[in-house]
Amino acid sequence: MSNLKKDRKPLEIPKPTFERLKKYLALLLQEESEYISSEGIAEKLNITPEQVRKDFTYINIKGKPKVGYHIPPLINELSELFGIGVMDNIIIVGAGNLGSALAKYAGFKKIGVRVVAIFDNDPVKIGSFVGELSVLPFSEENLKRVIKRFKVKIGVICVTEESAQEVANVLVRNGIKALWNFAPVTLKVPPGIVLENQDITTGVLTIKHLLEKK
The missing domain is CATH 3.40.50.720 (NAD(P)-binding Rossmann-like Domain)
Structure with a gap:
């Protein structure tokens, strides 16, 4: 569906994952907290935490145990994927x-x-x-x-x-x-x-x- 260019070898993102990544970004843009867990994302989007973590392996960001994902860099990473930095x-x-x-x-x-x-x-x-x-x-x-x-x-x-x-x-x-x-x-x-x-x-x-x- 989409190639994500990073220092590592570019990955081909499957369309279902690509569609979920769009939903993650829309959700994160509404969040006011600094961190969010895969469980928190999963609950709000009615999917499993395992699916969230698997989807995030396609982008260059990792969560912290018992803390979750730092939202600002996660938004930046997804924004780069979707070209949001360009108006x-x-x-x-x-x-x-x-x-x-x-x-x-x-x-x-x-x-x-x-x-x-x-x-x-x-x-x-x-x-x-x-x-x-x-x-x-x-x-x-x-x-x-x-x-x-x-x-x-x-x-x-x-x-x-x-x-x-x-x-x-x-x-x-x-x-x-x-x-x-x-x-x-x-x-x-x-x-x-x-x-x-x-x-x-x-x-x-x-x-x-x-x-x-x-």
Whole structure:
């Protein structure tokens, strides 16, 4: 899933471990104490302490017996893994409820992300404010200008299923290298483009399925 470059030989991190490491970082960023044990992490994330310790063998940090992990260096290590030390500018297409909520999400700053623009093609929304951002008309000219000015590599798609592929095409054509897609549709992107689908429908169905099993 990801190569972690250290003094030792780089390790290939399995995807399940990589996903859990993201959850560990999100948890640690909310912690106010200086140390945390594998048991403490495991209890909050409903996994086993053994799994936590095994996952942490992929990063360059060790816990202390009867004390646990020192949180600041652990956060630094995970932040390096996920590139948080580098601030990435992103743009959002779709100023509906979801797009607006993402644009105003204060937590992005903690993980090295900044929303620099939000676009829509609805005349009612264009010119209105979402937080401190004015909604811009969705056009190639506007996109190209913003992407170039802010060196944007990440585009967030919060539009309807019918419009999502066209929006993706326009974003990629204008230099976007990664897409975070919230539309309930499978997008086709060129090789080399990073695509992360955030499918709300399948997420809800998973929750419903798990509830039925209880």
